[in-house]
Amino acid sequence: MIELVDVTLTYPDAAAPVLREVSLAVERGEMLLVVGGTGSGKSTLLAAISGAFPHSTGGELRGSVRVAGRDTREHRPRDLADVVGVVGQDPEATFVTGTVEEELAYTLEQLGLPPAVMRTRVEATLDQLGLAHLRARPLETLSGGEQQRVAIGAVLNAHPQVLVLDEPTSALDPAAAEDVLAAVHRLVHDLGLTVVLAEHRTERVAGLVDRVAVVAQGRVRVGEPAALLPAYEGAPPVVGLGALVGWQPVPITVREARRLAGPLAAQLGTSPPTGSYVPPGEPVLSARKVTVRHGSTTAVDGVDLDLHQGDVVALMGRNGAGKSSLLWALQGSGRRTSGSVRLADGAETAALDPVAARSRITLLPQPASDLLYLADVASECAAADGGSGRARAELDALVPGIADETDPRDLSEGGRLALALAVQLSADAEVVLLDEPTRGLDAVAKAALSARLRELAEQGRAVVVTTHDVEFAATCANRVVVLAGGEVVADGVATDVLRASPMLAPQVAKVLPHAGVLTVADVATRLARGGGRDG
């Protein structure tokens, strides 16, 4: 169905190719997962398959790419529209019409199908993706997961043989992501679609795919998940757990791991809930009755929150639960309808001027690229730290090897995020608020960020991170706060809160539900200590 022969891809003005001599064949009905580090060329590989490279992006393509028998050199993306469907990470940016039904019909109109056929297909797609009750809704009123399902439905309507998905769940909460991936999986089964899927969060999809393509240093290796994933640093935690304990064959899914986990669970024993949360240090911020209203909707509803030195708080909850609004209200420059937020010395955050606020309570907004405005990385860093070199050091700790003269807009999404993180962390504030700091970061950068946040906490800072990435929360947070409808519904020790809900539980906790462990590192520590219960 998809055939790449000796493909070498070079962007215009680039010194070296992004990908070289890639040969790859994907069979009909196969689901291929594409993984790789930040800026490794995953998205470029996907663009080559959809024909967007080089037709939309520019650049040079050597070798041949054939999709459903059509060479992308002679066929522009629009000529492939009936065989390839493309869905990106930001569905809202790709909507052409106003309502769900019209969006679903758009491709069909362009292909010139008869009205009766269109009607049947739109109805079928509405059912397939569970969108029937949303058919007349304006697109901008849908939630992130619904928008992504509409985007998939819109390309699916044309009955493509290939579906190309570029991180379709990166902006979604765990439940919505599961919805979207389940829908894709069902389509593979029902329609025999060929799916090429790029995803950083391998734990969400590893169990669904047939083969994995690992993109690194311009090369692509393809193989079975069980063969390639153990050596890949972004592998799902269960794979790491299997490697740690020496399970054979290496489990790819939670189910496989559970079947093997009996002896390990017995060795670790059971660990009851840790009980109440004990502040690790002096209070640094205290928020009382914080309420944020946008028009008639209440985003944050009377939230009380105390942060202490040494806290790394993971703020979790559905898309639209009020996480970002709460962070902005805490920082002081966002809207706050009522309530107070005071720092340790009693200063109200809303009353601080921007320069003073930056040195005391700093926030990484979403999208993080809003912060960047200068022409190259070096000037961004210099503007952030006044030339002390702190920002550059922070950046190198997260994603090493970004050249000084690179334009921030040429960086990959993960690279831009890392730069924005470096800019904000270099302010060395007492309270650090980060809104979705892992979107687009690869596993190595995420591990580095997690370590850096723990380090900040040990230096007596307080950190709040909003995230949908439960695995990331499990590695760095000591405390988890769950928001729903703008109210705090859970607040406690990370181990307890994350184990309590199946939606929030990391993979290791699902495999070993009673052992009181969240990550592979936790298991390793416990085994090194000789099993049994700790503390």
Add this chain to the structure above:
Amino acid sequence: MTTAVAERATRRPRAVALSLHPLAWWAWALALAVALSRVTNPVVVLLLVVAVVAVVLTCRGDGRWGRAFRGYLVLAGVVVVIRVVFHLLVGVDGAGPVLLDLPRLDLPAWAGGLDLLGPVRLGGLLSAVYGGLALGALLLCFGAANSLADPVRALRSLPAALHPIGTAVVVAVTVAPRLVTSFARVRRAQRLRGLPGRGWRGLAATVVPVLSDALDHALALAASMDSRGYARSVSGRRDVGAALTLALAAAVIGTYGLLDAQAPWWLGVPMLAAGTTVALAAGWVAGRRSRRTRYRPDRWGLAESFVAASGVVAAALALLSPELRQTVLPGAPPLAWQALAVAALAAMPAVAIGGRPQRLEAGP
């Protein structure tokens, strides 16, 4: 909180307007706009404004367009105020008693020799208010059409030859609000870096991310449209475009001829008719050439004809009644039975269509 959400989810949206053909509302509003451009009697203008507002309030949908009407109301008010302020500053005095004796400031000859302020007379003030009212009412008509008929859907009803223009407008319509929100978002983000909102540095820090965001968005949209087959079936021929440009020019001249009482007669209806004929022919040719099809095209039924007719009949009555044009200043504007009839006709959609169950199933 939860109950409020549940209520919103189960309530059927007031989407009556959404179920009508968008061009019906445009026909209605344009007819009233034509009437308003010739009626100078402020009482009639006010009655028509009331009719338009009543129709919008009873028939508009819940969407973002429906909510936009308040903006047009504010804009119309601003127009009246500006007209009056300008009259106070530089207006011609007019007749009638002096209401307010302001000192006159003579500007030197190099500034145009204008004189600012000066006594304000009743006649001049009234004519300024009436003029502002007429302009504001005209604005309200366009606002009403925009609030009642989603412009994006209206563009879908255009002939195939105008499809590229329609798409460009749709993209612009979606990008413009995004620019505004993105500007606010970036300004907020830049404050987090401790940057001042003002000054050259603050401006650069805001404009660069906003523009790069807008460009990224435009490129993403273009790539999405491309990969979804947009412009697959476009022929390279330009004859239809040329014919349409000609038709548009004829329509503009024809409208001018119709609206300006001093224009020669052949500039009016004949020009408009010729333009329409060319446009229809070109649209037909383009429609036959295009391989694009249309999903669930809007239907034109009895209700649509009724809405359009109520506007057109009201306009015709207004144009044919010289009574509605007489206004002697200063003095009470004369009121004739035609004034009430015109307003009543214009408001017919509110009575007949408002609150009617909708035809299309529209969400939860």
